[in-house]
Amino acid sequence: MKFLCDEMLQRLGSWLRAAGYDTLIAQGGRSDYELLKQALAEDRLLITRDRKLLEHRRAPGTVILLDCNELDDCARELSQKLSINWLHQPFVRCMVCNSSLRPATENEAATLPEKIKSQIDSPLYCPSCQKVYWDGGHVDRMRIRLGKWQSEFNTDESAQADSSICAH
Numbered sequence: 435m436k437f438l439c440d441e442m443l444q445r446l447g448s449w450l451r452a453a454g455y456d457t458l459i460a461q462g463g464r465s466d467y468e469l470l471k472q473a474l475a476e477d478r479l480l481i482t483r484d485r486k487l488l489e490h491r492r493a494p495g496t497v498i499l500l501d502c503n504e505l506d507d508c509a510r511e512l513s514q515k516l517s518i519n520w521l522h523q524p525f526v527r528c529m530v531c532n533s534s535l536r537p538a539t540e541n542e543a544a545t546l547p548e549k550i551k552s553q554i555d556s557p558l559y560c561p562s563c564q565k566v567y568w569d570g571g572h573v574d575r576m577r578i579r580l581g582k583w584q585s586e587f588n589t590d591e592s593a594q595a596d597s598s599i600c601a602h
C-alpha cells in the first residue's frame with residue numbers, strides 16, 4: 435500500500451512514513467481533483483478529511499475518508515478501514531521527504547557529533563536531504579508508540595476491514 439495524505443493529515447502521514455509506508459503529503463493549495471489524479475496515477479490511497487473528495491466518480495477504492503482530529507484517533511480510524519501494519523518496516527524512510535534511507539558512508543557519518551558517533555553503530559542516510567539518521571531516544575519512543583498502535587488497533591475485526599474501502 436502507498437499513500438497520499440492531504441495537508442490536514444500531515445502528522446498521520448509522517449507516522450505512516452515512520453512505519454515504513456511510501457507516503458506523500460500534499461503541499462499547499464492543490465485542488466481535490468489534482469490530488470485524486472495523482473493518487474490514481476501512482477496507485478496510492480488518498481487519505482483525507484475532505485468529504486467533497488468522495489463525490490468524484492473515481493473516488494471509490496482510492497479515497498479513504500477519516501473523521502478524526504487527534505493523531506491517535508486518526509491512526510485508529512485508519513486501522514479500522516485498512517489493514518495497516520504499524521510495524522511494517524519502521525524507520526526505513528526519510529521522515530522529511532519519504533526517500534528510502536541507505537546506510538551512511540564513513541564520510542557521511544563523520545558529520546555527527548563525537549558523542550553520538552560513539553553510541554550508535556549503523557547510521558542511515560537520506561540522499562535527497564543529505565541528512566543522517568540514527569537510532570536514538572526519539573526513535574525508541576516512536577517505536578514504542580508504533581508497537582502500541584499495532585497491538586491496540588489490529589484486532590481480528592480490523593483484519594477484515596479491507597472490504598470497507600468502497601463502502602462510502
Ligand SMILES: [Zn+2]
Pocket residue numbers: 528529530531532533560561562563564565
Ligand atoms: Zn529526505
